[in-house]
Amino acid sequence: MASSLSSTSEKRKTPSSDNVNGNQPKKNHWSAALSAAIDDESVQVYKDDLCTVINDKFPKACIHLLVMPNENIANLKSVNNTHVSLLKHMLKVGKETAEKVAAKANARGSFAHFRYGYHAIPSMALLHMHVISQDFISDSLKTKKHWNSFTSDYFLDASQVIDDLQANGFIRVDTVRMRKLLDNELTCHRCSNNFTTMPKLKQHLLMHIS
DNA sequence: GTTCTAGAAC
DNA sequence: GTTCTAGAAC
Numbered sequence: 001m002a003s004s005l006s007s008t009s010e011k012r013k014t015p016s017s018d019n020v021n022g023n024q025p026k027k028n029h030w031s032a033a034l035s036a037a038i039d040d041e042s043v044q045v046y047k048d049d050l051c052t053v054i055n056d057k058f059p060k061a062c063i064h065l066l067v068m069p070n071e072n073i074a075n076l077k078s079v080n081n082t083h084v085s086l087l088k089h090m091l092k093v094g095k096e097t098a099e100k101v102a103a104k105a106n107a108r109g110s111f112a113h114f115r116y117g118y119h120a121i122p123s124m125a126l127l128h129m130h131v132i133s134q135d136f137i138s139d140s141l142k143t144k145k146h147w148n149s150f151t152s153d154y155f156l157d158a159s160q161v162i163d164d165l166q167a168n169g170f171i172r173v174d175t176v177r178m179r180k181l182l183d184n185e186l187t188c189h190r191c192s193n194n195f196t197t198m199p200k201l202k203q204h205l206l207m208h209i210s
Numbered sequence: 211g212t213t214c215t216a217g218a219a220c
Numbered sequence: 221g222t223t224c225t226a227g228a229a230c
Binding site: 212213214215216217218219220 | 221222223224225226227228229
């Protein structure tokens with residue numbers, strides 16, 4: 001049909017994790033970086049038939065890993081009841097790899113305490129589960145959005161995601177509510193004190209190292 | 211996802 | 221005057 005010819009006035013669509021098969025981000029666009037890591041042995045911490053683990057390129061804590069399926073699944077919207085065992089496997093691998101990395105680094109306390117989960121609205125176009133130590137001491141942790149994406153309900157626990165998937169056969173995300181969470185006050189995840197700026201919060205986090 | 215930087219906040 | 225945040229990036 002001739003009507004499918006695009007006009008020059010059509011807005012350029014920014015690639016994002018919303019893209020599904022047939023509408024993927026351009027190969028070298030930043031949002032496609034994880035797909036490249038799947039095939040790049042030099043950045044891999046662990047790999048098996050089903051999933052790959054890498055170090056986050058901009059870690060938001062001392063230990064920050066990403067677990068991704070080898071299969072091209074864009075995000076949680078593309079996940080269905082056929083993926084339950086895959087997500088369970090990713091969580092298991094994430095836990096085992098975290099323990100190994102922590103042991104090797106002689107990590108203690110919050111440096112060896114991890115959360116496993118997904119961002120409600122990810123930026124990268126390949127499903128990825130965060131494995132992140134709870135110290136949050138990192139130069140790459142800079143913005144309120146960074147903080148709230150890991151410490152508010154915006155961070156969806158992997159076990160809860162798996163439970164929801166088993167119960168419903170899909171994952172639903174309230175994007176309006178989630179986007180608002182990123183503007184939350186800066187609240188310490190350990191003692192609930194509030195801070196007015198990121199530098200003040202980051203200074204405070206040092207106090208929780210025991 | 212990050213970088214850069216204008217101007218808000220202090 | 222300096223620190224800090226927040227929005228554009230073609």
